[in-house]
Amino acid sequence: MSMDSFLSYLRYEKGYSDHTTEAYLRDLLQFKAFIAGKRVEDIPFAVDFCAINPEQIRKWMMTLLDRKMTPSSIRRKLSALKTYFRFLVKQGIVEKNPVQFVQGPKMGKMLPYFVKEKELVRLLDGDGFQNDFEGVRDRLLLELLYETGIRRTELITLQQADVDFDGMQLKVTGKRNKQRLIPFAERLRDMMLEYMSIRKKTVGTDEACFFVRKDGTPLSPFIIYRIVRRTLMAIPMLAKRSPHVLRHSFATSMLNNGAELNAVKELLGHSSLASTSIYTHVTFEELKKVYHAHPRAKK
Numbered sequence: 001m002s003m004d005s006f007l008s009y010l011r012y013e014k015g016y017s018d019h020t021t022e023a024y025l026r027d028l029l030q031f032k033a034f035i036a037g038k039r040v041e042d043i044p045f046a047v048d049f050c051a052i053n054p055e056q057i058r059k060w061m062m063t064l065l066d067r068k069m070t071p072s073s074i075r076r077k078l079s080a081l082k083t084y085f086r087f088l089v090k091q092g093i094v095e096k097n098p099v100q101f102v103q104g105p106k107m108g109k110m111l112p113y114f115v116k117e118k119e120l121v122r123l124l125d126g127d128g129f130q131n132d133f134e135g136v137r138d139r140l141l142l143e144l145l146y147e148t149g150i151r152r153t154e155l156i157t158l159q160q161a162d163v164d165f166d167g168m169q170l171k172v173t174g175k176r177n178k179q180r181l182i183p184f185a186e187r188l189r190d191m192m193l194e195y196m197s198i199r200k201k202t203v204g205t206d207e208a209c210f211f212v213r214k215d216g217t218p219l220s221p222f223i224i225y226r227i228v229r230r231t232l233m234a235i236p237m238l239a240k241r242s243p244h245v246l247r248h249s250f251a252t253s254m255l256n257n258g259a260e261l262n263a264v265k266e267l268l269g270h271s272s273l274a275s276t277s278i279y280t281h282v283t284f285e286e287l288k289k290v291y292h293a294h295p296r297a298k299k
Contacts, residue, residue: 003028006087014083015176017153019221027080034060054098057081065105075104113240114248115232117256120146123234133202133214138227140195141211141219145228145243148172148182149250149268152224152243158210160196165189174269182267251279 003025010016010024035056057078064074078099085097115123124143129135145155154172162171168189170182200206202214209218224243232241247268254264265276 005091006084009087010083017175019153020175023076024080024083027077028084030077031060031081034063050094052098054102057099057102061102061105071105078102078104113238113245114252115235115238115245117249117253119235120249123231126234128231128234133198136195136198137211138231140191141224141227142231142246143188143191145246146250146253147188148184149247149254150182151247151269152221154269155211155224155243156209156219156221159208160206160210161208163192163210165193172269178269178271180266180269248279251276255279 007021007025010021011018016024035052061074061078064077082097082099085094085099088094089097124139124146129139141155144150145152148170150158150170150172151174154174157173158170162173164171168184168186170184171179172182173179199212203212203216207216207218211219213219213223228243228246229241232238232245235241238245251264251268254267255261261273261276264279265273268276270276
């Protein structure tokens, strides 16, 4: 069976994004290379998956651990393998799923990285941005990531038609093509209108995508990552600098300022409250730091 059939299954039946689909393909090719004992670029595409057994899969995971790969990355690769074998069973290619009872490595509870409100306000309101097209665009891009909590992929696919200036809300298409509405305030609306004005003068064409380059083409994931990383470099001692850090910062700021957990869940587009609840741990850790500043707590 062609791998294209599996990729089509991921895209159109499961509703996975191109980013996830490409990641799954890379993971499967790496597993095939391990089984064949060759480099990824040297292996034939056809591998007898009917002969795969759980012990081979466990050995693969041990190899990845020996290479210092994080448990979360290994679990994602295992998820790709599980999805592929479920597909093969469904298609009648294999009788049993050898990954069914294979457990991934345990993960310690890691709290998400975020930037404190004061630091972000100082950064976004500072004079680190030019008044030209790219400067206005980059500032708005950062503001939008922080003030709405949208994912990088959601920002890339945001269309002009998705911005409702009268209702002051965004229509965001998230994972598995699920759509949600996110409100925004007047300040962000004014920034978006300013961007659209300078964009019309600079780009000159009416592209469908909201965020574009000077030539009118959509922004790539790498460009957005580079913009965020370059800006967050101004904050010292920050362990991680990525668009997702701004999403974490949005959720943490919302909860620290009294937002209900269910409301934050809907704004983030989480399917489960468990995914959102991790931010309650972050806010509690912050409270503990504040408490330990008390003079009696130091004794």
